[in-house]
Amino acid sequence: MPPILVIARLTVQESSRRRLLLALLVLTLVVVGFSAWGFNKITTVTNSQGQTLPSDQVAIVTSQLLIVVVFMFSGVLALSAAVVAGPLISGEVESGLLLSMLARPVRRSEIVIGKWLGLAILVGIYAAGAGLLELGAVEWATGYLPPHPIDLILYVAAEGLVLLSLGMLLSTRLSGITAGVIALVAWLIAWIAGVVGDIGTGLQNPALQNVGVVSHLLLPSDGLWRGAIFAMEPDTLIASMRALGTFGRANPFAAIDPPPIEFLMWVVIWFAGMLALSVWSFRTREI
Amino acid sequence: MAEVAEKTEAAASIEAAAGTPAVKTVELTKRFGGTVALAGLTMTVPRGEVFGFLGPNGAGKTTAVKLLLGLLKPTSGEGWLLGKRVGDLQTRRRIGYLPELFRYQSWLSAAEVLALHCELAPLPRSSWKDEISTSLETVGLTDRARDRVGTFSKGMQQRLGLGAALLGEPELVFLDEPTSALDPVGRHDVREIIRGLAARGSAVFLNSHLLSEVEQVCDRVAVVDHGRVIASGTMDELLGGSAVRVRATGLTQADKNALSSFGRIDDEGDLLTFAKLEADRVPELVAAIVARGGRVYEVAPRHETLEDRFLQLLEDEGK
Numbered sequence: 001m002p003p004i005l006v007i008a009r010l011t012v013q014e015s016s017r018r019r020l021l022l023a024l025l026v027l028t029l030v031v032v033g034f035s036a037w038g039f040n041k042i043t044t045v046t047n048s049q050g051q052t053l054p055s056d057q058v059a060i061v062t063s064q065l066l067i068v069v070v071f072m073f074s075g076v077l078a079l080s081a082a083v084v085a086g087p088l089i090s091g092e093v094e095s096g097l098l099l100s101m102l103a104r105p106v107r108r109s110e111i112v113i114g115k116w117l118g119l120a121i122l123v124g125i126y127a128a129g130a131g132l133l134e135l136g137a138v139e140w141a142t143g144y145l146p147p148h149p150i151d152l153i154l155y156v157a158a159e160g161l162v163l164l165s166l167g168m169l170l171s172t173r174l175s176g177i178t179a180g181v182i183a184l185v186a187w188l189i190a191w192i193a194g195v196v197g198d199i200g201t202g203l204q205n206p207a208l209q210n211v212g213v214v215s216h217l218l219l220p221s222d223g224l225w226r227g228a229i230f231a232m233e234p235d236t237l238i239a240s241m242r243a244l245g246t247f248g249r250a251n252p253f254a255a256i257d258p259p260p261i262e263f264l265m266w267v268v269i270w271f272a273g274m275l276a277l278s279v280w281s282f283r284t285r286e287i
Numbered sequence: 288m289a290e291v292a293e294k295t296e297a298a299a300s301i302e303a304a305a306g307t308p309a310v311k312t313v314e315l316t317k318r319f320g321g322t323v324a325l326a327g328l329t330m331t332v333p334r335g336e337v338f339g340f341l342g343p344n345g346a347g348k349t350t351a352v353k354l355l356l357g358l359l360k361p362t363s364g365e366g367w368l369l370g371k372r373v374g375d376l377q378t379r380r381r382i383g384y385l386p387e388l389f390r391y392q393s394w395l396s397a398a399e400v401l402a403l404h405c406e407l408a409p410l411p412r413s414s415w416k417d418e419i420s421t422s423l424e425t426v427g428l429t430d431r432a433r434d435r436v437g438t439f440s441k442g443m444q445q446r447l448g449l450g451a452a453l454l455g456e457p458e459l460v461f462l463d464e465p466t467s468a469l470d471p472v473g474r475h476d477v478r479e480i481i482r483g484l485a486a487r488g489s490a491v492f493l494n495s496h497l498l499s500e501v502e503q504v505c506d507r508v509a510v511v512d513h514g515r516v517i518a519s520g521t522m523d524e525l526l527g528g529s530a531v532r533v534r535a536t537g538l539t540q541a542d543k544n545a546l547s548s549f550g551r552i553d554d555e556g557d558l559l560t561f562a563k564l565e566a567d568r569v570p571e572l573v574a575a576i577v578a579r580g581g582r583v584y585e586v587a588p589r590h591e592t593l594e595d596r597f598l599q600l601l602e603d604e605g606k
Contacts, residue, residue, distance in 0.1 A: 006403070006407060010403065014394055095389075096386055097390050097391065100384055100391070100448065100451060103358070103461075105376045105407070105408070106407055107376065286359045287353070
């Protein structure tokens, strides 16, 4: 097996042996169970005439609640990715674990890419597993399935990968705690900057709008989150928000358009750049 | 025909490589900011020899090993391992390394750690089972093969690290303080392992503070201080002199200073060791001690030990 795959397998194996996967699975099942119960209550809500809500209204309410629940999932994923990626390289340099491995015929780039790949597989499994469970539970409870479920899972997974990539880059030079904290703060700042950008759109203020654009380019986590939101919204909701004009775009928990293709292309370049930077940074580090 | 020519060429290249030293460095230098960790290390370690690299803490021993393994980049100078320039990836297939400060994956078993290193080495999969069982047996961990490394004592982890360094019968093995966490039995075992490696024709580069250990197993040593080699040679070349050990009471510090004209004194209270003192001067020394009011209980002329020589070298260096 090539060294990259050996390192990737080792990374997945470590998460499994350290019971990280088990902890995430149990917590996910608990959250999905509670949210299924909560979503089911939407179908029992009655209006002033004592009638249950029509299906299009159930869809709108469900989509809004689903966005909040998925925001929590994406937050857990981003936080976990940052916390796990923070010490990914530095922890093993400090403990001396990498010394004997790097004395083997293994390139440093293979260590970096192998570790990224291993964690990327875990992020993908978590996003797909938790996403499908939650969407299945919501459909069972309310009959509502978001219009683009696969896109939703891909956007949430990509957001986790952004934090993983940033955490790993920082981990090639900084201690685990520092790298993890910086990655988390950067994620929150990017989200707030995205909200500022939305407000700028609503107020038609170019300076504020640019804050959002620049933050999406520097750390595309919020831009990808907007893609996830768009994938969860029913067409009726999008149509009504579009009718509000620019004001309808000023909501941090709403998206009127999917992320533009140029942005998605930039995300691919961004990932490649982060990996290249991580490899360069680790190759030039003295151990 | 072309295939035959190719094979002849490959055999010639292997033969040529076999004639090259296991380790060779020329003016290898490493600076960390303003601190000089290694100042122009020039040395040669022949193949099949056990080479002891000695020095006080912070002398640059571990830095030298890390430079040779490509874990650090030299500020200047050059180095070769097994005839190939330092950093050559393929050469690492033929090298074993036990780091000084290290840890293995605590969530893997001992056998799994060794399997991982077989895979990274990389050794043919068909040989893994034998390699792992031989290695575990050599370092005395056969009974703990399936136990997680996280449950191991420091000494057992050091044994496991040594086992990993021995996988694949390497031509050159770097051991950085291999016995620092071991009990006397473990130290004895390591000496036997090193002798076994030498008997098989492997070169061993041994970093150690334990001078008696080095003295027992090494063919050749280099003493390093402040990043420079201050002495090197075979044991015979380095330990040519004799020493005299005297147990005496009633001597003041001034008396001892005066007696240092007989040779450098290693002062351990009542126990004084005079370096480079020939046996025919013993009566003269005893008379001088008695003349100063000292009471002599024991006089033992002996060959100079590595420790005597090491301390003398460091003292000369400090002057």
